[in-house]
Protein backbone atom coordinates (compact mmCIF):
# COMPACT_ATOMS: atom_id res chain seq x y z
CA UNK A 38 0.00 0.00 0.00
CA UNK A 39 1.79 3.08 -1.19
CA UNK A 40 -1.02 5.67 -0.83
CA UNK A 41 -1.04 5.82 3.01
CA UNK A 42 2.75 6.21 3.12
CA UNK A 43 2.62 8.93 0.46
CA UNK A 44 -0.23 10.66 2.33
CA UNK A 45 1.88 10.72 5.50
CA UNK A 46 4.70 12.47 3.63
CA UNK A 47 2.25 14.94 2.08
CA UNK A 48 1.26 15.78 5.65
CA UNK A 49 4.88 16.85 6.26
CA UNK A 50 4.59 19.04 3.17
CA UNK A 51 1.37 20.52 4.58
CA UNK A 52 3.18 21.47 7.80
CA UNK A 53 6.05 23.02 5.81
CA UNK A 54 3.62 25.14 3.75
CA UNK A 55 2.03 26.45 6.96
CA UNK A 56 5.42 27.39 8.37
CA UNK A 57 6.42 29.09 5.10
CA UNK A 58 3.21 31.17 5.24
CA UNK A 59 4.22 32.31 8.72
CA UNK A 60 7.76 33.26 7.66
CA UNK A 61 6.58 35.25 4.63
CA UNK A 62 3.92 37.00 6.70
CA UNK A 63 6.59 38.00 9.22
CA UNK A 64 8.90 39.14 6.42
CA UNK A 65 6.12 41.26 4.90
CA UNK A 66 5.84 43.13 8.20
CA UNK A 67 9.61 43.64 8.43
CA UNK A 68 9.85 44.92 4.83
CA UNK A 69 6.90 47.28 5.39
CA UNK A 70 8.49 48.58 8.61
CA UNK A 71 11.70 49.24 6.66
CA UNK A 72 9.74 51.19 4.01
CA UNK A 73 10.27 48.64 1.24
CA UNK A 74 6.69 48.36 0.08
CA UNK A 75 7.51 46.42 -3.09
CA UNK A 76 9.15 43.59 -1.17
CA UNK A 77 6.40 43.80 1.48
CA UNK A 78 3.71 43.28 -1.16
CA UNK A 79 5.63 40.38 -2.70
CA UNK A 80 6.08 38.74 0.70
CA UNK A 81 2.39 39.23 1.47
CA UNK A 82 1.54 37.52 -1.81
CA UNK A 83 3.99 34.70 -0.99
CA UNK A 84 2.25 34.16 2.37
CA UNK A 85 -1.10 33.91 0.56
CA UNK A 86 0.46 31.48 -1.95
CA UNK A 87 1.72 29.26 0.87
CA UNK A 88 -1.75 29.14 2.40
CA UNK A 89 -3.07 28.09 -1.01
CA UNK A 90 -0.36 25.40 -1.21
CA UNK A 91 -1.45 24.10 2.18
CA UNK A 92 -5.05 23.80 0.94
CA UNK A 93 -3.84 21.97 -2.17
CA UNK A 94 -1.79 19.61 0.00
CA UNK A 95 -4.88 18.89 2.09
CA UNK A 96 -6.79 17.94 -1.07
CA UNK A 97 -3.99 15.56 -2.15
CA UNK A 98 -3.86 13.99 1.32
CA UNK A 99 -7.61 13.39 1.20
CA UNK A 100 -7.34 11.93 -2.33
CA UNK A 101 -4.68 9.52 -1.06
CA UNK A 102 -6.92 8.45 1.82
CA UNK A 103 -5.04 10.30 4.56
CA UNK A 104 -6.19 12.71 7.26
CA UNK A 105 -6.21 16.23 5.77
CA UNK A 106 -6.66 18.00 9.12
CA UNK A 107 -3.85 20.54 9.41
CA UNK A 108 -1.36 19.84 12.21
CA UNK A 109 -1.62 22.15 15.23
CA UNK A 110 0.30 25.30 14.37
CA UNK A 111 3.68 25.23 16.11
CA UNK A 112 5.18 28.55 17.25
CA UNK A 113 7.04 30.09 14.33
CA UNK A 114 10.78 29.57 14.85
CA UNK A 115 12.61 32.90 14.92
CA UNK A 116 15.25 33.03 12.20
CA UNK A 117 18.59 34.78 12.41
CA UNK A 118 21.04 35.58 15.19
CA UNK A 119 19.18 37.41 17.96
CA UNK A 120 22.21 39.61 18.67
CA UNK A 121 21.88 41.31 15.27
CA UNK A 122 19.56 44.26 14.48
CA UNK A 123 16.03 43.52 13.25
CA UNK A 124 16.91 44.47 9.65
CA UNK A 125 19.72 41.91 9.62
CA UNK A 126 17.45 39.20 11.00
CA UNK A 127 14.95 40.00 8.24
CA UNK A 128 17.73 39.68 5.66
CA UNK A 129 18.78 36.37 7.21
CA UNK A 130 15.19 35.11 6.93
CA UNK A 131 14.87 36.30 3.32
CA UNK A 132 18.09 34.48 2.38
CA UNK A 133 17.35 31.31 4.37
CA UNK A 134 13.74 31.03 3.25
CA UNK A 135 13.94 32.59 -0.24
CA UNK A 136 17.44 32.08 -1.68
CA UNK A 137 18.19 28.72 -0.03
CA UNK A 138 14.93 26.90 0.77
CA UNK A 139 12.80 28.13 -2.13
CA UNK A 140 15.60 27.67 -4.69
CA UNK A 141 16.00 24.07 -3.50
CA UNK A 142 12.24 23.64 -3.49
CA UNK A 143 11.92 24.80 -7.12
CA UNK A 144 14.51 22.27 -8.30
CA UNK A 145 13.02 19.44 -6.21
CA UNK A 146 9.48 20.17 -7.44
CA UNK A 147 10.59 20.15 -11.07
CA UNK A 148 12.38 16.82 -10.55
CA UNK A 149 9.31 15.47 -8.80
CA UNK A 150 7.05 16.76 -11.55
CA UNK A 151 9.02 14.66 -14.04
CA UNK A 152 8.33 11.38 -12.20
CA UNK A 153 4.86 11.88 -10.66
CA UNK A 154 1.92 10.35 -12.55
CA UNK A 155 -1.13 10.72 -10.26
CA UNK A 156 -3.19 13.44 -12.05
CA UNK A 157 -4.11 15.45 -8.96
CA UNK A 158 -0.56 15.22 -7.66
CA UNK A 159 0.80 16.45 -11.00
CA UNK A 160 -1.64 19.40 -11.09
CA UNK A 161 -0.72 20.29 -7.50
CA UNK A 162 3.02 20.15 -8.18
CA UNK A 163 2.56 22.39 -11.25
CA UNK A 164 0.65 24.99 -9.25
CA UNK A 165 3.09 24.99 -6.33
CA UNK A 166 6.21 25.08 -8.52
CA UNK A 167 4.97 28.19 -10.35
CA UNK A 168 4.72 30.11 -7.08
CA UNK A 169 7.96 28.83 -5.56
CA UNK A 170 9.91 30.36 -8.44
CA UNK A 171 8.49 33.78 -7.49
CA UNK A 172 9.32 33.13 -3.81
CA UNK A 173 12.95 32.31 -4.63
CA UNK A 174 13.14 35.51 -6.72
CA UNK A 175 11.83 37.49 -3.77
CA UNK A 176 14.71 36.18 -1.65
CA UNK A 177 17.29 37.04 -4.29
CA UNK A 178 15.76 40.52 -4.78
CA UNK A 179 15.91 41.20 -1.02
CA UNK A 180 19.55 40.09 -0.95
CA UNK A 181 20.46 42.23 -3.98
CA UNK A 182 18.90 45.33 -2.39
CA UNK A 183 20.63 44.76 0.94
CA UNK A 184 23.99 44.08 -0.76
CA UNK A 185 23.69 47.34 -2.73
CA UNK A 186 23.40 49.25 0.57
CA UNK A 187 25.88 47.46 2.83
CA UNK A 188 28.37 44.62 3.17
CA UNK A 189 26.40 41.39 3.68
CA UNK A 190 29.46 39.19 4.23
CA UNK A 191 28.39 38.50 7.84
CA UNK A 192 25.78 36.13 6.40
CA UNK A 193 28.53 33.84 5.10
CA UNK A 194 29.10 32.34 8.55
CA UNK A 195 25.46 31.17 8.58
CA UNK A 196 25.20 29.59 5.13
CA UNK A 197 26.07 26.06 6.29
CA UNK A 198 23.38 26.26 8.96
CA UNK A 199 20.83 27.50 6.41
CA UNK A 200 21.63 24.58 4.14
CA UNK A 201 21.44 22.06 6.99
CA UNK A 202 18.08 23.41 8.14
CA UNK A 203 16.64 23.37 4.62
CA UNK A 204 17.81 19.82 3.97
CA UNK A 205 16.60 18.50 7.34
CA UNK A 206 13.20 20.20 7.33
CA UNK A 207 12.27 20.40 3.69
CA UNK A 208 14.16 17.70 1.84
CA UNK A 209 14.72 14.72 4.12
CA UNK A 210 11.20 14.94 5.54
CA UNK A 211 9.52 14.88 2.12
CA UNK A 212 11.73 12.34 0.29
CA UNK A 213 11.02 8.63 0.32
CA UNK A 214 11.53 5.31 -1.41
CA UNK A 215 11.25 4.79 -5.15
CA UNK A 216 7.76 3.26 -4.97
CA UNK A 217 6.24 6.59 -3.88
CA UNK A 218 7.53 8.73 -6.77
CA UNK A 219 4.33 8.48 -8.81
CA UNK A 220 2.40 9.89 -5.82
CA UNK A 221 4.62 12.94 -5.44
CA UNK A 222 7.42 11.80 -3.13
CA UNK A 223 10.90 12.16 -4.56
CA UNK A 224 13.26 9.16 -4.11
CA UNK A 225 15.95 9.96 -1.52
CA UNK A 226 18.92 9.43 -3.85
CA UNK A 227 17.42 11.73 -6.47
CA UNK A 228 16.59 14.36 -3.86
CA UNK A 229 20.20 14.33 -2.64
CA UNK A 230 21.50 14.68 -6.22
CA UNK A 231 19.14 17.59 -6.94
CA UNK A 232 20.21 19.37 -3.74
CA UNK A 233 23.92 19.00 -4.59
CA UNK A 234 23.46 20.23 -8.15
CA UNK A 235 21.25 23.18 -7.18
CA UNK A 236 23.59 24.17 -4.37
CA UNK A 237 26.60 24.21 -6.71
CA UNK A 238 25.01 25.77 -9.80
CA UNK A 239 22.39 28.16 -8.40
CA UNK A 240 22.82 28.96 -4.72
CA UNK A 241 26.61 29.21 -4.35
CA UNK A 242 27.03 31.41 -7.45
CA UNK A 243 24.11 33.61 -6.34
CA UNK A 244 25.46 34.06 -2.81
CA UNK A 245 28.94 34.74 -4.20
CA UNK A 246 27.62 37.35 -6.64
CA UNK A 247 26.26 39.39 -3.74
CA UNK A 248 29.32 38.98 -1.52
CA UNK A 249 27.80 36.59 1.03
CA UNK A 250 30.49 34.01 0.37
CA UNK A 251 33.80 34.08 -1.49
CA UNK A 252 33.35 33.32 -5.18
CA UNK A 253 36.61 31.44 -5.68
CA UNK A 254 35.07 28.01 -5.12
CA UNK A 255 32.66 28.37 -8.00
CA UNK A 256 34.86 30.38 -10.37
CA UNK A 257 36.95 27.50 -11.84
CA UNK A 258 33.82 25.51 -12.68
CA UNK A 259 32.23 28.58 -14.24
CA UNK A 260 35.36 29.24 -16.34
CA UNK A 261 35.48 25.59 -17.40
CA UNK A 262 31.82 25.69 -18.40
CA UNK A 263 32.52 28.81 -20.45
CA UNK A 264 35.42 27.04 -22.20
CA UNK A 265 38.05 29.40 -20.83
Ligand SMILES: [Fe+2]
Nearest residue numbers: 054057087090
Ligand atom coordinates in the same frame (compact mmCIF):
# COMPACT_ATOMS: atom_id res chain seq x y z
FE1 LIG B 1 4.90 26.48 -0.83
Ligand SMILES: [Fe+2]
Nearest residue numbers: 057139169172
Ligand atom coordinates in the same frame (compact mmCIF):
# COMPACT_ATOMS: atom_id res chain seq x y z
FE1 LIG C 1 7.17 29.03 -1.30
